[in-house]
Amino acid sequence: MSDIAQINAYVDMFAHASKDLPGNGEAWIQQVREKALARFVEQGFPTRRDEDWKYTNVAPIQKSVFKLPDKGLNGVGHEQLDNFLFRDLLCHKLVFVNGHYSQALTSLGTLPDGVSVDSLAQTLTNRPDALRPHLGQYATIEKYGFAALNTAFLSDGAYVHVPADIIVPAPIHVLFVATGDGEETLVQPRNLIVVEKNSQVTIIESYISLAETRYLTNAVTEVVADENCAIEHYKVGQESLKAFHIGGLYIQQQANSRFTSHNITLGGALVRNDIQASFAAEGGECVLNGLYLVTGRQHVDNHTDIDHAQPRCTSREFYRGVLDGRARAVFNGRIVVRQDAQHTDAQLENKNLLLSRDAEVDTKPQLEIYADDVKCAHGATVGQLDQAAIYYLRSRGIAEQDARSVLTYAFLGDVVRRIGIKPIRTYVEEKLATRLLHGRQFEELT
Amino acid sequence: MLSINNLKVDVAGKSILHGINLDVKAGEVHAIMGPNASGKSTLAHVLAGRDGYEVIAGEITYNGKNLLDMAPEQRAREGIFLAFQYPVEIPGVSNIYLLKAAVNAVRKEQGLDQLDAIDFLTLVKEKLKLVNMNEELLYRSVNEGFSGGEKKRNEILQMAVLEPKLAILDETDSGLDIDALKTVADGINALRDPSRAMILVTHYQRLLNYVVPDHIHVLAEGRIVKSGDKTLAHELERHGYSWLKEQPSAHTA
Numbered sequence: 001m002s003d004i005a006q007i008n009a010y011v012d013m014f015a016h017a018s019k020d021l022p023g024n025g026e027a028w029i030q031q032v033r034e035k036a037l038a039r040f041v042e043q044g045f046p047t048r049r050d051e052d053w054k055y056t057n058v059a060p061i062q063k064s065v066f067k068l069p070d071k072g073l074n075g076v077g078h079e080q081l082d083n084f085l086f087r088d089l090l091c092h093k094l095v096f097v098n099g100h101y102s103q104a105l106t107s108l109g110t111l112p113d114g115v116s117v118d119s120l121a122q123t124l125t126n127r128p129d130a131l132r133p134h135l136g137q138y139a140t141i142e143k144y145g146f147a148a149l150n151t152a153f154l155s156d157g158a159y160v161h162v163p164a165d166i167i168v169p170a171p172i173h174v175l176f177v178a179t180g181d182g183e184e185t186l187v188q189p190r191n192l193i194v195v196e197k198n199s200q201v202t203i204i205e206s207y208i209s210l211a212e213t214r215y216l217t218n219a220v221t222e223v224v225a226d227e228n229c230a231i232e233h234y235k236v237g238q239e240s241l242k243a244f245h246i247g248g249l250y251i252q253q254q255a256n257s258r259f260t261s262h263n264i265t266l267g268g269a270l271v272r273n274d275i276q277a278s279f280a281a282e283g284g285e286c287v288l289n290g291l292y293l294v295t296g297r298q299h300v301d302n303h304t305d306i307d308h309a310q311p312r313c314t315s316r317e318f319y320r321g322v323l324d325g326r327a328r329a330v331f332n333g334r335i336v337v338r339q340d341a342q343h344t345d346a347q348l349e350n351k352n353l354l355l356s357r358d359a360e361v362d363t364k365p366q367l368e369i370y371a372d373d374v375k376c377a378h379g380a381t382v383g384q385l386d387q388a389a390i391y392y393l394r395s396r397g398i399a400e401q402d403a404r405s406v407l408t409y410a411f412l413g414d415v416v417r418r419i420g421i422k423p424i425r426t427y428v429e430e431k432l433a434t435r436l437l438h439g440r441q442f443e444e445l446t
Numbered sequence: 447m448l449s450i451n452n453l454k455v456d457v458a459g460k461s462i463l464h465g466i467n468l469d470v471k472a473g474e475v476h477a478i479m480g481p482n483a484s485g486k487s488t489l490a491h492v493l494a495g496r497d498g499y500e501v502i503a504g505e506i507t508y509n510g511k512n513l514l515d516m517a518p519e520q521r522a523r524e525g526i527f528l529a530f531q532y533p534v535e536i537p538g539v540s541n542i543y544l545l546k547a548a549v550n551a552v553r554k555e556q557g558l559d560q561l562d563a564i565d566f567l568t569l570v571k572e573k574l575k576l577v578n579m580n581e582e583l584l585y586r587s588v589n590e591g592f593s594g595g596e597k598k599r600n601e602i603l604q605m606a607v608l609e610p611k612l613a614i615l616d617e618t619d620s621g622l623d624i625d626a627l628k629t630v631a632d633g634i635n636a637l638r639d640p641s642r643a644m645i646l647v648t649h650y651q652r653l654l655n656y657v658v659p660d661h662i663h664v665l666a667e668g669r670i671v672k673s674g675d676k677t678l679a680h681e682l683e684r685h686g687y688s689w690l691k692e693q694p695s696a697h698t699a
Contacts (some may be wrong), residue, residue, distance in 0.1 A: 115630040392533070392536065394517070394522070395519075395530075396522055396547070397548045402675045406539060
């Protein structure tokens with residue numbers, strides 16, 4: 001299908017759907033959507049001529065027009081989610097099925113006074129003014145066709161608002177469940193997280209699938225970090241191995257705010273994560289940790305972009321990936337240090353381990369420094385398992401395959417140990433162990 | 447226990463060992479001395495089963511089995527232990543994990559149950575004393591950031607925990623100050639046992655002041671050129687390795 005026909009199909013879809021989108025009575029919301037649709041029409045889907053998409057070809061996504069899913073529960077029960085919950089983690093759970101809020105599966109528990117955790121669709125309908133200062137302000141639809149498409153249809157996802165001076169002790173776990181039944185569906189979660197002064201919260205986004213089918217998740221999360229707040233954000237990607245996942249995370253940081261991201265990709269046929277953090281005032285700290293473990297013909301692309309627009313901010317990036325089979329990974333870590341951003345302290349590291357000859361990585365740290373009094377360091381490596389270490393372990397009685405698994409696991413351990421919440425760390429460790437200890441079955445996943 | 451017969455080994459197309467003969471019986475301690483590049487470490491790694499060593503002639507029998515047919519891990523499970531000259535750093539794998547995996551691999555081979563956490567820790571703590579090591583090192587990554595002395599003591603710790611039948615110590619004494627050398631030597635001596643054989647590969651006679659071998663072999667240019675008892679070390683000390691070049695070459699039994 002040609003690009004034009006593709007775009008027209010989504011424009012038609014919008015024409016049919018727009019009257020039912022939540023909050024469409026509000027002129028400003030309608031404007032946000034229509035502006036985004038216009039951007040999408042202008043830009044279309046990215047091509048490999050676009051520098052940011054040089055190594056990621058989205059043509060497979062354009063083979064078909066994905067369809068908006070039905071509302072309703074699709075028969076999903078609590079027991080189907082069990083495998084995707086963190087054992088022994090007390091949390092506020094918010095569930096979306098094929099992009100739509102599921103009241104039946106959600107259990108929020110008791111939140112501190114004043115804290116809102118809600119469906120965005122309900123908020124758009126009931127109290128849209130709460131969203132107006134922030135919704136659509138940070139996702140860069142000018143640059144990203146996918147973000148524009150998401151914004152055009154923006155309807156449901158998580159809305160979290162933490163007023164000033166509140167610590168939310170339990171994490172908020174947002175599950176996006178793809179049922180994977182019916183036609184090829186287009187799921188477009190839209191999340192808005194607003195954390196005011198001196199507050200603290202942890203948000204977990206899980207993307208899961210109940211069937212190994214083909215669908216498209218095109219998610220956008222906007223995060224507003226007010227002065228001196230602390231936000232910890234987790235994203236655990238376990239999409240179907242036939243599914244596409246495009247995710248944008250856009251963070252605006254005020255003075256002395258702290259934002260930490262843990263971005264874990266295990267599933268998906270083609271996954272693209274964009275993380276854009278921008279320091280709007282001095283003294284902020286942004287930590288981006290990431291891990292990907294891919295095999296078969298999986299393709300994972302992580303693009304991070306940190307804008308040191310203000311002085312005395314700190315950023316740390318630490319991404320590690322393991323590739324087996326014919327998998328492909330892309331890492332692009334862009335850091336811009338603007339002229340006025342003196343005393344910036346930025347470090348970026350991306351390390352990759354190739355377990356097979358057919359796997360491939362393109363990694364590129366991209367530092368643009370316009371200030372003169374800064375501390376910036378970056379490094380990127382692509383390597384294989386250390387033969388000397390394998391021999392050493394074997395000489396102690398450990399079988400070769402086990403030695404390889406253990407060393408691979410250890411390689412990722414450096415990122416896993418940065419996960420502060422123990423039940424999440426344990427969950428990720430178990431996922432990795434299951435995968436790595438059955439290394440020889442990796443090939444069969446495709 | 448170990449019988450090496452006319453062993454010839456190439457590494458990367460270059461001939462390194464030119465026909466080694468050596469018999470080691472249970473309870474014996476053999477020292478293999480020799481100048482740099484004489485093939486000492488090659489011999490040690492051929493016994494442990496490292497890749498990249500091409501055996502072009504000869505055989506090695508270990509407890510009646512053809513050693514060269516066995517994978518490195520199988521050799522370890524059947525009681526062979528090599529203390530590395532350069533112990534490998536393994537980031538992210540804790541020392542305690544390695545010890546436990548190694549002990550249980552040997553126990554499995556012997557048809558024994560896996561050690562539970564408490565029994566295992568009791569065993570390891572007892573052996574830590576033997577090599578004067580801090581317990582904290584158990585929870586660090588294998589050899590990562592260890593000093594030279596700590597790495598060597600860690601090898602002896604592994605040996606002590608694994609209780610091998612045949613221990614090969616490759617230049618375990620090199621790079622150690624005198625205190626560390628004594629600690630390592632004490633550890634080795636504590637493991638001398640009528641059922642255990644040891645091969646000490648060393649460049650210097652110094653270690654042999656503390657660990658007195660039953661037999662000494664001098665390896666030069668890929669051959670054992672002289673064998674004798676512990677007094678041979680003193681001769682070498684007095685005259686240096688060049689003295690041997692004037693001696694007729696000898697094969698040992």
